[in-house]
Every structure is written in C-alpha cells, then in structure tokens.
Amino acid sequence: MLDSMLFKTILKHSFDFPVKVNYADGSSKQYGGDGTPEAEITFRDNISIKELIKNPSVCLGEAYMDGIIDIQGSIQKIIASAYRSEGSFLRSAKLKKYHPHQDHSENKNKADIQSHYDIGNDFYKLWLDSTMTYSCAYFEKSSDTLEQAQMNKVHHILKKLNPQPGKTMLDIGCGWGTLMLTAAKEYNLKVTGITLSKEQYDYVNQQIKHLGLEGQAEVILEDYRELKHEPFDYITSVGMFEHVGHAELPRYFKIVNKYLKNDGIALIHGITRQQGGASNAWLDKYIFPGGYIPGLVENMTDIVEAQLQLSDLESLRRHYQKTLEIWDKNFNAHREEIVAKMGERFTRMWDLYLQACAASFEAGNIDVMQFQLTKGPSGINMPMTREYMN
Ligand SMILES: C[S@@+](CC[C@H](N)C(=O)[O-])C[C@H]1O[C@@H](n2cnc3c(N)ncnc32)[C@H](O)[C@@H]1O
Numbered sequence: 264m265l266d267s268m269l270f271k272t273i274l275k276h277s278f279d280f281p282v283k284v285n286y287a288d289g290s291s292k293q294y295g296g297d298g299t300p301e302a303e304i305t306f307r308d309n310i311s312i313k314e315l316i317k318n319p320s321v322c323l324g325e326a327y328m329d330g331i332i333d334i335q336g337s338i339q340k341i342i343a344s345a346y347r348s349e350g351s352f353l354r355s356a357k358l359k360k361y362h363p364h365q366d367h368s369e370n371k372n373k374a375d376i377q378s379h380y381d382i383g384n385d386f387y388k389l390w391l392d393s394t395m396t397y398s399c400a401y402f403e404k405s406s407d408t409l410e411q412a413q414m415n416k417v418h419h420i421l422k423k424l425n426p427q428p429g430k431t432m433l434d435i436g437c438g439w440g441t442l443m444l445t446a447a448k449e450y451n452l453k454v455t456g457i458t459l460s461k462e463q464y465d466y467v468n469q470q471i472k473h474l475g476l477e478g479q480a481e482v483i484l485e486d487y488r489e490l491k492h493e494p495f496d497y498i499t500s501v502g503m504f505e506h507v508g509h510a511e512l513p514r515y516f517k518i519v520n521k522y523l524k525n526d527g528i529a530l531i532h533g534i535t536r537q538q539g540g541a542s543n544a545w546l547d548k549y550i551f552p553g554g555y556i557p558g559l560v561e562n563m564t565d566i567v568e569a570q571l572q573l574s575d576l577e578s579l580r581r582h583y584q585k586t587l588e589i590w591d592k593n594f595n596a597h598r599e600e601i602v603a604k605m606g607e608r609f610t611r612m613w614d615l616y617l618q619a620c621a622a623s624f625e626a627g628n629i630d631v632m633q634f635q636l637t638k639g640p641s642g643i644n645m646p647m648t649r650e651y652m653n
Pocket residue numbers: 372376380395396397398435436437438439457458459460463485486487488500501502503506
C-alpha cells in the first residue's frame with residue numbers, strides 16, 4: 264500500500280494553483296502555492312503502489328471511479344495543471360508513451376465501436392446538442408450556442424470542399440448524420456455515410472426518410488475497409504481516424520485516396536498529438552477500446568505516402584476544449600438521471616473522460632486538425648486564395 268509520504272513526493276510538483284490534498288492517514292497538505300485552495304483532493308483509502316507504478320492512468324482512473332479519490336472543484340483544472348507542471352506525475356515518460364497491443368481487425372473494431380456508440384441514442388441526446396454531432400464544434404462567435412457552433416463546423420468543412428451541386432460525397436464515420444445530410448440538403452450533393460454503429464445507422468435512416476432525401480442520401484452499416492463503391496468527388500471523415508490505430512493509419516489514408524476521384528477533395532478532421540502518437544491506458548480500457556491518437560507528423564507521413572497532397576491545414580484545439588466543457592456541463596445537468604440509469608461508477612467514469620479530454624486540449628498535448636487533401640494534380644482547379652472557405 265502506498266503511504267502518504269510517497270504520494271506527497273509525487274504530488275509536490277504537480278500543481279500550479281493552490282490545491283489541498285487530504286491523505287488516507289488523516290494528514291493534509293497544500294501544494295501549488297499559498298492562498299485559499301481552489302480545489303481539494305481526498306484519498307479515502309490507500310492506493311497500491313504496485314498498481315500505480317504498473318499502470319498509473321488505470322490505477323488513478325479506477326480509484327476515482329470507485330470513490331477512493333474524491334475531488335472538490337474542477338477535475339479539468341487539476342489535470343490540466345498536472346500536465347503543465349514540470350516534474351508532475353502526469354508528465355512521466357511512461358504515461359506519454361503508452362502503446363498497448365491493439366487489435367484493429369474488422370470484428371474487434373465493430374465490437375469496440377458498438378461498445379461506445381451503441382450505449383443508446385437517449386444517453387447521447389442528454390448531453391450532445393440537437394444535431395447529435397460528436398466532434399469538435401467551431402465557435403465563430405464567443406456567444407455561439409453548441410448547436411450553432413456544430414453547424415458552423417459542418418459548413419466550415421463543407422465549404423472547404425468547394426462543393427459543386429450534383430457531385431458525390433462520402434462521409435467515413437458519419438455518426439448521427441448531420442454533416443452528410445446538410446451536404447445533401449443545402450449543397451445538393453449525393454451523399455453516402457458509413458458507420459459501424461447500429462444505433463447511428465438506424466437514426467440516419469430515419470432522418471433520411473424524415474427529410475425526404477431517399478435517392479440522394481444513403482447510409483451503410485459497415486467497416487470502411489469493406490466498402491465497395493465507385494470513387495467520390497469529395498470525402499469527409501470527422502473524429503474517425505482516432506479509432507483506426509497506428510498500424511492501420513497508412514491504410515486509412517490509402518483508402519481515402521482509393522475512393523477519391525482524380526480531381527477530388529477530402530477534408531479529414533481529427534485529434535492529433537504534438538509529440539508522437541499514443542493511447543491512454545484508462546481511455547483504452549473504459550471509454551474508447553482501440554483508441555489511438557496519432558502524432559501530427561505521423562499523419563503527415565501517412566498522407567504523403569498515400570499519394571495525397573496536403574493543401575490546407577487548420578488547428579481547432581481551443582474549440583475542442585470549449586466543446587468538451589459544454590458537453591460536461593450538459594452531462595452534469597443530467598447527472599441524477601444518468602446515475603439512475605447507468606449507475607454511479609459509470610457516471611464518474613464519463614465525467615472524468617470528458618474533463619480529462621478537455622484538460623488535455625487545454626494543456627496543449629493534443630490538438631484537433633483539419634487536413635484538406637487533394638489528389639494528384641487536382642489542386643490546379645482550386646481557388647488561389649482561402650476566400651471560398653468563408
Ligand atoms: C466520434 S464519432 C464522429 C461522428 C461524426 N463524424 C461526428 O462528427 O459527429 C466516430 C464515428 O466513426 C465511426 N467509425 C469508427 N470506426 C469505423 C470503421 N472502422 N468503419 C466505419 N465507421 C467507423 C463510428 O461508428 C462513428 O460514427
């Protein structure tokens with residue numbers, strides 16, 4: 264069992280604002296400067312040092328889920344501070360370079376994806392906005408609501424395709440369909456979405472009927488690697504390559520190339536790491552099995568090796584931090600209902616997931632990038648300036 268002395272050493276350099284820590288032996292200590300503590304961490308029991316050393320993020324994550332660690336104040340603020348602080352436990356090489364053995368075969372991927380996205384549309388409706396978009400929003404004005412910011416993002420992406428009416432578009436990892444259905448409704452594209460989630464597939468089919476878009480929009484329930492289709496004029500893929508895995512990422516971009524027409528444009532939007540790709544052991548175990556955040560350089564290498572050309576790149580890091588903060592606020596506004604349906608442990612786990620991700624964007628270890636890709640000489644037909652994106 265871990266004694267308080269050891270934890271005191273570990274936590275000593277982890278905070279850059281006043282945090283009070285109450286240890287299981289009854290003692291308390293304040294770190295991160297004097298003044299009134301802005302957060303309080305309480306250890307209700309000892310933590311196994313063996314487990315902590317073996318797998319720090321799982322050990323601490325489980326301790327929080329089980330109520331062994333309790334936090335008063337913002338979890339996001341505590342984690343962001345621990346990421347920023349030189350010498351903190353969260354900056355240990357072990358946490359940064361975690362590469363679990365992951366299986367991204369079609370069968371395993373399907374099970375992994377369904378374990379996350381098929382929790383139930385009613386659950387997601389509680390804290391996503393009405394567009395059911397589950398990726399980084401785009402806050403053009405600070406007063407934008409989440410729903411407005413999600414629609415801003417959808418148009419921001421579609422405009423980057425410089426879309427011409429009547430052309431075709433594939434959305435790889437279409438989620439609940441707002442991007443593809445907006446492309447059909449407002450840009451008059453013929454759209455195909457692909458997802459591995461049965462709940463999303465049913466929902467998108469209902470939306471297609473509801474909007475009268477049969478014949479112009481279709482959704483396929485399948486692994487994108489199994490798709491058999493003619494190439495498309497445009498491809499989008501939003502918040503999807505984070506599921507692909509290190510070994511499969513080169514193939515992902517090759518598939519984008521394969522399904523893109525010669526003069527086509529793709530807009531790939533996803534989370535990247537600043538310093539090399541990695542997974543987080545706790546997220547891999549509890550939230551996103553098989554999840555892997557590629558390094559920015561890794562994405563660039565795989566794009567170039569897939570014979571795609573990078574024609575524009577934009578970072579939306581702070582937009583994802585804000586999106587996650589709103590999701591977490593919505594989530595906590597329905598906390599009692601979620602606890603009643605899913606249990607206390609699940610609720611603590613998801614709250615931790617949303618706040619830890621917001622902290623990671625806040626601290627700058629991860630970013631979200633929009634890669635505009637063209638194929639071969641297609642760039643030649645593109646406008647000379649970025650004006651068309653506005
Ligand atoms: C984070 S969600 C993003 C959904 C949507 N693009 C959005 O922005 O709201 C990831 C999506 O990728 C899909 N996905 C993940 N792996 C996939 C695979 N191998 N084949 C097809 N879809 C996949 C999931 O089913 C889900 O729809």
